Amino acid sequence: MKSSPWWKEATIYQIYPRSFFDSNGDGEGDLPGITSKLEYVKSLGVDAIWLSPFYTSPNKDGGYDVADPRDVDPRFGNLADAKEMIDVAHSLDLRVLVDVVPNHFSDQHVWFQEALKAARGSQERSRFHFYDANPDGTLPNNWISLFGGPSWTQVEDGQFYLHLFDSSQPDLNWENPEVAADFEKTLRFWLDLGVDGFRIDVAHGLVKEDVLKDHPDPQGLSDALRLDMPMDPEKRYALLPTVPFFDRQGVHEIYREWRKLFDSYGDRDVMAVAEAWVHPPVNSTRYVRPDELHQVFNFDLLDAPFSSIHLYDVISRSIDLMKSVAALPTWALSNHDSPRVATRMGEQESRALALFVLALPGSTYVYAGQELGLPDGVIPDESRQDPIYFRTGGQQKGRDGARVPLPWNGDTAPFGFTSGTPWLPMHDGWKDSTIEKQSAEPKSSLNLYRNALSLRAEHLVNNGKIQWLESPHHGAHSSSVLAYHRGSVSVYMNLENSPVEVEITGKVLIVSAGVPDGRDGKITIPPISTIWIQR
Ligand code: GLC
Numbered sequence: 001m002k003s004s005p006w007w008k009e010a011t012i013y014q015i016y017p018r019s020f021f022d023s024n025g026d027g028e029g030d031l032p033g034i035t036s037k038l039e040y041v042k043s044l045g046v047d048a049i050w051l052s053p054f055y056t057s058p059n060k061d062g063g064y065d066v067a068d069p070r071d072v073d074p075r076f077g078n079l080a081d082a083k084e085m086i087d088v089a090h091s092l093d094l095r096v097l098v099d100v101v102p103n104h105f106s107d108q109h110v111w112f113q114e115a116l117k118a119a120r121g122s123q124e125r126s127r128f129h130f131y132d133a134n135p136d137g138t139l140p141n142n143w144i145s146l147f148g149g150p151s152w153t154q155v156e157d158g159q160f161y162l163h164l165f166d167s168s169q170p171d172l173n174w175e176n177p178e179v180a181a182d183f184e185k186t187l188r189f190w191l192d193l194g195v196d197g198f199r200i201d202v203a204h205g206l207v208k209e210d211v212l213k214d215h216p217d218p219q220g221l222s223d224a225l226r227l228d229m230p231m232d233p234e235k236r237y238a239l240l241p242t243v244p245f246f247d248r249q250g251v252h253e254i255y256r257e258w259r260k261l262f263d264s265y266g267d268r269d270v271m272a273v274a275e276a277w278v279h280p281p282v283n284s285t286r287y288v289r290p291d292e293l294h295q296v297f298n299f300d301l302l303d304a305p306f307s308s309i310h311l312y313d314v315i316s317r318s319i320d321l322m323k324s325v326a327a328l329p330t331w332a333l334s335n336h337d338s339p340r341v342a343t344r345m346g347e348q349e350s351r352a353l354a355l356f357v358l359a360l361p362g363s364t365y366v367y368a369g370q371e372l373g374l375p376d377g378v379i380p381d382e383s384r385q386d387p388i389y390f391r392t393g394g395q396q397k398g399r400d401g402a403r404v405p406l407p408w409n410g411d412t413a414p415f416g417f418t419s420g421t422p423w424l425p426m427h428d429g430w431k432d433s434t435i436e437k438q439s440a441e442p443k444s445s446l447n448l449y450r451n452a453l454s455l456r457a458e459h460l461v462n463n464g465k466i467q468w469l470e471s472p473h474h475g476a477h478s479s480s481v482l483a484y485h486r487g488s489v490s491v492y493m494n495l496e497n498s499p500v501e502v503e504i505t506g507k508v509l510i511v512s513a514g515v516p517d518g519r520d521g522k523i524t525i526p527p528i529s530t531i532w533i534q535r
Pocket residue numbers: 061062064065101165201202275336337
């Protein structure tokens with residue numbers, strides 16, 4: 001009998017290559033830098049790494065503007081470095097996922113350069129979405145880019161091309177079969193080099209319908225689609241289902257084809273995870289039907305407040321949704337596009353939530369630096385790089401704060417990340433957060449993650465579903481404590497700033513903060529803390 005595939009309940013560590021470790025002193029992380037630090041990654045107890053793009057790119061959008069999807073950008077090294085990184089990861093029993101960016105190319109991709117030179121109506125232009133202006137000279141529609149400003153840019157002969165993101169990221173036209181063929185080539189290229197799967201960027205965006213239809217509130221919609229934009233949740237969740245350019249049903253045909261390609265690599269369990277934030281949430285289950293992809297990101301914890309009612313709803317709904325297609329949910333508290341969880345919630349809250357989530361069924365994504373409890377970096381405006389900052393004339397600060405390089409060692413910035421000047425400023429304030437310091441401190445965030453991941457592997461993975469205990473909806477009502485059993489472990493999270501006593505006996509396996517006190521069939525959980533108890 002085939003055992004459960006590796007990705008079912010994996011912990012996947014997201015590396016933003018530019019910010020991980022710089023091997024050559026140019027101030028930017030690179031592939032040899034990642035390879036040299038894979039022992040560290042392994043020591044966390046994770047199962048796999050996912051690397052954000054390192055492909056040839058003018059780097060207008062952190063490499064998500066791909067000019068050649070089948071080569072490595074010189075800033076990150078070369079193809080031999082990629083192969084070496086994959087091989088070393090495998091020798092440490094770490095799987096490797098890479099990003100694939102099928103919604104758009106960079107304007108520096110040879111196809112777009114050809115399209116610019118070609119005539120309207122040409123085969124070259126039909127690989128993208130080129131349209132004429134309206135008879136009154138206005139843009140083909142009123143959509144606002146997710147990075148601010150119009151979704152259209154005009155070229156010399158007067159036509160406009162569609163870009164849902166930066167103007168340097170023209171959207172591809174998936175109705176042109178050349179596009180699908182090219183991406184199959186890219187998937188095979190990386191699989192042949194040895195990767196174990198893909199994270200699919202903007203997976204819900206590929207198929208466009210009604211391109212010429214205006215939206216009643218294009219700016220509101222653009223803001224609603226961005227997790228770094230604060231918005232009244234009611235407004236956000238009313239706008240999200242109205243998006244005309246995401247989650248068209250034709251995308252699923254593409255993933256059915258990709259799945260056949262993945263399954264043709266019989267020597268390994270290839271897996272793919274979709275970045276598909278779709279509404280209503282039930283639509284996300286379509287991406288993980290048995291003949292489509294393996295996982296779909298769950299974005300709900302990336303903007304959830306530290307509130308038991310909210311967290312209960314999000315977690316139980318995510319589990320139930322995926323059950324309907326016999327898939328397991330995924331969990332993420334941080335990524336390269338949203339404010340870091342420690343900044344959003346507070347340090348102790350983020351530790352408590354991490355420990356609560358690490359015991360849940362399904363796969364967990366940990367964004368590099370999250371294990372250190374890093375907050376967002378403080379970035380002066382003149383150092384900002386995110387296109388969001390530029391396209392909104394500085395009104396929106398963008399995502400650079402979550403992309404500051406990792407502090408490795410020493411007492412002063414750049415903390416061993418580089419021997420040169422880091423591409424985003426680092427500050428001496430992080431001196432107690434370095435990997436070196438935290439490794440030596442038993443109660444550090446780093447050791448909390450290490451211990452939790454090792455206990456997770458031992459007691460929780462493949463231990464089935466959870467059973468909620470005290471929650472706003474179950475058992476003895478309490479808005480201060482959220483709790484569940486899974487296997488032989490009980491997980492309690494105290495969300496209040498004062499200790500709480502619960503009736504349970506057993507061995508405390510781990511606690512996120514403070515010292516629990518157990519006697520007479522009761523355990524006192526410290527303020528803002530999660531504990532795992534083995535019954
Ligand atoms: C995804 C990426 C983000 C990028 C965008 C456009 O959302 O996570 O970083 O800017 O796609 O490619």
